[in-house]
Amino acid sequence: MSGLDTVHLLLFSMSKKAFIIAIPEEVQGINEILGSPVFYAGVGKVNAAIGAVELIKQGFTEIINLGSCGSKKHKLGDIIRIGKSYQDIDCSPICAYGLTAFEGEAPFIELDPDLPGTCFSTDYFYHQEHQEKYSPDYLRMIETCSVFDMELFGIAKACRKYNVKLSAFKWVSDDGDFAQWEQNCAVAFHKVEEMLIAGK
Helix, strand or coil, X not given: CCHHHHHHHHCCCCCCEEEEECCHHXXXXXXXXXXXXXXXXXXXXXXXXXXXXXXXXXXXXXXXEEEEEECCCCCCCCEEEXXXXXXXXXXXXXCCCCCCCCCCCCCEEECCCCCCEEEEECXXXXXXXXXXXXXXXXXXXXXXXXXXXXXXXXXXXXXXXXXXXXEEEEEEXXXXXXXXXXXXXXXXXXXXXXXXXXXC
């Protein structure tokens, strides 16, 4: 049994919540939300996964991911609660796009079966004026998923491995045009705060 598994078993009955966010600019640099700490993991799936594991090592048994995202389906400022997380990975011809080779699992991680929102986590900043650099599979996921980000799948994979509860609130800050990203983040984050307070 690994050290992380031991930590998880010892703390299984305790509810200890933390928020994980990519960068301070998304939430105006705050250190806590509703009394729970905020952890800034950095941009990208690798940083996000490392950050989630660090929180699990510290004994947190519930992680909430907040963050900005892009969307081709929803308008700026919309808040999307995520039910399924997909990743941008291409191991073909070993397996189909979206699957990790040799793992034999579904192409998504389910956060909540009752939520229709889907998030596609990619290692590319999607830019609507540079379509030629993306693969057809990538563009299909950008078009079909509710939103796209660069972190959630990494967090979801860590939480699934260690059986830690995960939820995610994403706010649409752009559609591939980053001109007013920080301003849009500020407005949408306050909406998320209100939702969290209402559901406390």
